[in-house]
Amino acid sequence: MAVTLEERKKAFAAIDKDGSGIISFNEWYNHFKDLPTAGEMTEDELFSMFCAYDKTRSKVGIDLEEYIELMKDVYDPHPKA
Numbered sequence: 001m002a003v004t005l006e007e008r009k010k011a012f013a014a015i016d017k018d019g020s021g022i023i024s025f026n027e028w029y030n031h032f033k034d035l036p037t038a039g040e041m042t043e044d045e046l047f048s049m050f051c052a053y054d055k056t057r058s059k060v061g062i063d064l065e066e067y068i069e070l071m072k073d074v075y076d077p078h079p080k081a
């Protein structure tokens with residue numbers, strides 16, 4: 001089932017605890033350390049993931065656009081289907 005833009009925005013807002021519009025590493029870490037699937041990941045591994053998706057590097061975190069790209073990788077592994 002396709003995930004709508006609204007759902008992605010909600011998911012983004014759930015991680016962006018302070019509503020700054022940017023997911024900081026602290027917010028990212030707090031989100032993922034509580035997920036059962038990511039519970040085994042170390043802080044270093046989470047940081048590597050975070051850096052990989054912070055494509056612009058001009059900000060101190062992941063913005064909505066970058067987050068949507070991330071979600072595509074996670075939930076739409078077959079974009080042509």
Ligand SMILES: [Ca+2]
Pocket residue numbers: 016017018019020021022023024027
């Ligand atoms: Ca934030």
